[in-house]
Amino acid sequence: MVPIPNDPGGRRMSEDEMVEFITSAYGGDLACPDFSFVRAQLAARPYDSAIERIRALDALEVAESIDLNYEVCFGYEMVGETSIWVLEISMVAPLAVLARAGGGYWHQLIYPSGEGLTSVEEAVFDILGAQGIEFPSREQLEQPLDMSLAFTDPENVRVYHALFSDEDFLPWQFSPLYPELSRSE
Numbered sequence: 001m002v003p004i005p006n007d008p009g010g011r012r013m014s015e016d017e018m019v020e021f022i023t024s025a026y027g028g029d030l031a032c033p034d035f036s037f038v039r040a041q042l043a044a045r046p047y048d049s050a051i052e053r054i055r056a057l058d059a060l061e062v063a064e065s066i067d068l069n070y071e072v073c074f075g076y077e078m079v080g081e082t083s084i085w086v087l088e089i090s091m092v093a094p095l096a097v098l099a100r101a102g103g104g105y106w107h108q109l110i111y112p113s114g115e116g117l118t119s120v121e122e123a124v125f126d127i128l129g130a131q132g133i134e135f136p137s138r139e140q141l142e143q144p145l146d147m148s149l150a151f152t153d154p155e156n157v158r159v160y161h162a163l164f165s166d167e168d169f170l171p172w173q174f175s176p177l178y179p180e181l182s183r184s185e
Contacts, residue, residue, distance in 0.1 A: 015143055022162045025092045030147035038072055041091035047074055050131045057123055070151050070166040080120055090163045094133045106171045111135050
């Protein structure tokens, strides 16, 4: 469960509250979402200081990748000596996903409380956590959402798509770690 942004009590959002929050962020109508917040977030760039701290980590290269045609997040590829990660920070709310990646796809979503984190992963989580950024669970991200998007078929829309990227798939669905999601194309 994700904390309600700007809630001093740190109360966690239920699934219904997450949908209500997303609906509000998109102007109140998910059938005709308002993406005007994207321009404001691009101008404000609220996470640049955290990204600069991540860039300062030893032996880590960080490249930004934002495609406003389908993304509502600040996207980054982070390359270490032997590892690659994808980091997406939502423009909708202080929420992010971090995944181990390589070979053109995401291997595994990782979380601050996960086991077997590398020192780089721990440092990234510490930096982002200090900015108040939270990481929705895979279950929350995969929750179906009744929302009209340009590229994702209506039956495929999930909370992930509203928070991060309008692609007609979940980036981790092709990982062998999540065989229940794999689609035969």
